[in-house]
Amino acid sequence: MSVLVLSNARLLQSEELVDVVVTDARVSAIVPAGTTIVEARRRIDLGGRIVAPGLWDEHLHFTQWTIQQSRLDLTATTSAADVLDKVRQGLGAFQGEFLSGYGFRDGTWPEPPTLAGLDAVTGAVPVVLISGDLHCAWMNTAAAGRLGAEPDEFGLVRESAWFEAGRALVQAAPPTLAQYRAAAQAAAARGVVGVVEFENEDNITDWPARAAQGVDSLRVEVAVWPQRMPKAIADGYRTGDVLDEQGLITMGRLKVVVDGSLNTRTALCWEPYPGLEHDLVHGCGVATVTPAHLRELLVQARDHGVQAAVHAIGDRANSEVIGVFGELGMPGTIEHAQLVDEADFARFAELDLVASIQPEHAMDDRDVADRHWAGRTGRAFAYGSLHRAGATLRLGSDAPVAPLDPWFAIAAATSRSRDGRDAWHPEQCLPLDVALASSMRGRLRPEVGDVADLVVLDADPFTVGPDELRRMPVAATLVGGRFTHDRLGAGADA
Template sequence: MDRADAAEPVLLSGARLPGADGVFDLSLADGRVVSITPTGAAPAPALAPASGAAHPRRIELDGRYVVPGLHDRHVHASQWAMVSRRLDLAAAASAAEVAALVAASVDRGQAEVIGFGYRDGLWPDAPSRRLLDAVSGEVPVVLVAADLHACWLNSAAARRHGVAELAGDAGVLREDDCFALVRELDDLADDVLDGWVGEAADRAARRGVVGITDYEMRWNRDDWARRAARGIRSLRVSFGIYTQHLDRAITDGLRSGDLVEGTGGLVSVGSYKVITDGSLNTRTAWCFDPYPGLEGHEHAHGVATVPYDELVPLMRTAVEAGLTPAVHAIGDRANARVLDAFEALGSAGWARRGSIEHAQLLRREDVARFARLCVIASVQPEHAMDDRDVADRYWPGRTDRAFMLGGLAAAGVELALGSDAPVAPLDPWIAIAAAVGRTRDGRQPWHPEQAIEARAALAASTGGAGHTVQAGAVADLAVLDLDPFTASADALRRMPVAATLLAGALTHDALGG
């Protein structure tokens, strides 16, 4: 999957630009958009690239639409690559249905069962270790929740991983205990995992994706440098750094935005990532009000995983080293506290371009604070479709303040859209459709007042390139069969992508010419 020669000049002829009248020719050279001229006008004079090639390759688009290439702002790349190799639990509507799926896997002779995608927030029955033991015997079973914040194990797996006491009778690990186990599951041979990641990168390119932000809980610099050296070059990758690696990153002089040598300019240092609460489906998102049915419980309001008096020094250490904070907060109490932390950092430049990852449940007064503090809301609109019923049950009477994309945009907050793959598919068109339509599967839109316009959703999905292609910009482009500004939400979700270009080189080509 080596990237095509980015120095080859290309002429995209007969292109439409969403929101603009007419048909255009886009001249690409040295990885940039040299010019945009009406089709049939005199060609741009500066097409000869530095390589010395004299004539551009002409690609007829026949009126297809060209937009900036898409970026997924929040991905767990290794876990996304593994999902297709794991038992799919997404359709299970109860613990009993999950047990039946596990039983079928064991009957097929699997020596170990690893599953992904269960959502137990609305189940009529609860996960239990005994239920899995009854269908699995001594075959280890580890099932990862769709939100990545919980794992359900049988006794054999609990013993194998040394977590029997932590998992208890329910066989469930949450938050940091779950993350530690998932990291063990991710510990595959480099060549195997890299091969799977490469396949996932190719699939992403087929959806118009040119870049991702990878928040895998690994030392990502070496992973992506190795992958680039092995030819995985169809994506730009900005990688996150977690607390367990913060000292190493500072010692190595990593700063947000710096390019990693030897990666062809495709891999860059991303943000410092810290997780401050849990998730809504796991009922660990930290909220001001207790979860119904959990009143009086130790964690009735969810879980604050990093105390404030630790969070602020960690963020300050990162900022002073040149690392931008990206802070996970889902509950309204967590979001308020993280905004307090950004405010405590003052006007430090690196902090002012920081983000809150997810920003799902908010107080209205905190929307204005996002804008005032210049904190980016890095949101995953498809989560609203996945969690709407869970939110209605566990956040009743307040869901007008859930997934407030419209309110944030109206307040002038910069939005960045992503998937949190594998929590939702690594497909920005799914995120854009959810942001625009607030619906899926034919249901009535959920709080449609929080929808945003298609051009705003597209602009939040292009890594800062905006909603339209500009002359002089990097030639990271997607070629579409439909106008994204006028397509319905359902059509956006299925958007046909005819081609993807990274620095002017095709990484996906379904043009048929």
């Protein structure tokens, strides 16, 4: 039996000092400080530090996040000309099969990108530049030929066509195990104990293999996309099944993408985007999966014990997805829920639907929303409205769209501000306790019997401002009582 005592700890929203006892990977006792009598392998004096449930990132793309660290950084660009300048600089040090970049947001550019402009700068070097929302890429003719893609006159490949080409791009230069380990350890250093993986890959096979090879700092719930669903069903996988020997990897949900994104102007809305009023096909966005097809997919999942998570960003997409869940009488998760019709907020709670949201997106996209959803932004990224309507919220990053750091999401959700700007629709702020609990799977405090997935904080989130929240100092992170991050000097002996 292994016993660890975290002594002189504080729980969130409490000044009382307690001892948290961890026995064989579970919280076995929480008692007033100094009253534990159990023989402990290791007793660590936390000196009043906060102990809380470990944090989860409820939506990310781990491979894309890992690769993003080595791609050309386009996040600060504000025009096509800016991007081309970055590409010129990158070409000087180019090695490998593709020059790839990440992070441009063309929704507010003064002029659109062009295929001819990118070709003129890059020549025969295959170049793929990925948008900050992951829903399109600006690529040159050389890259399109290598990836079997067909860019339009802007050089853009969007939505499903880009998802296919993007997988081929990853396969040409996949991350190393060392890179995966480093990314997982960096997340643990921010208090993350688990993530929900929505990468469009064979996650059921890939993640247990990674965990066995030392990518073991996090719990990972793995999603399956529709094209892999028949095999998952045939193999007997159900949501919650443990997939690896360490118990770190579990089967998650069916992931279905029914529309696009705001920046790419493909999120499916009831009203057209500015300048696209006469486009009767794509003026209001793109439906990548029809309600009828979605219904078929959800029935298949439900009948085989697999829960569902559906990407819906535009208000029409959200209305239609909510409608399908309601018709089937099944619970589920709606990923993003960025623009919601006023009549639909209450339906989340009524139908037991979780709103899986990424608050940092509101900070990244506020200017794009003001431009392309003008007159509707009071119900865009409307986390306050969802909370007041009784919806269950879960917070994530959608990394690499936003950094894999839950404190960014918590700060954005509670302040609706970043970089010194005024709060954007402050009526949509979440209370801090709600944002924290939504990052801790619903609870602010560990309880006896819990698996010991814990975070130790050097500061109290309730006593700091938004900027300090983003920099929240994390002293230690434990997964199943095992230290995955340790600035206390205790992990080796615990």
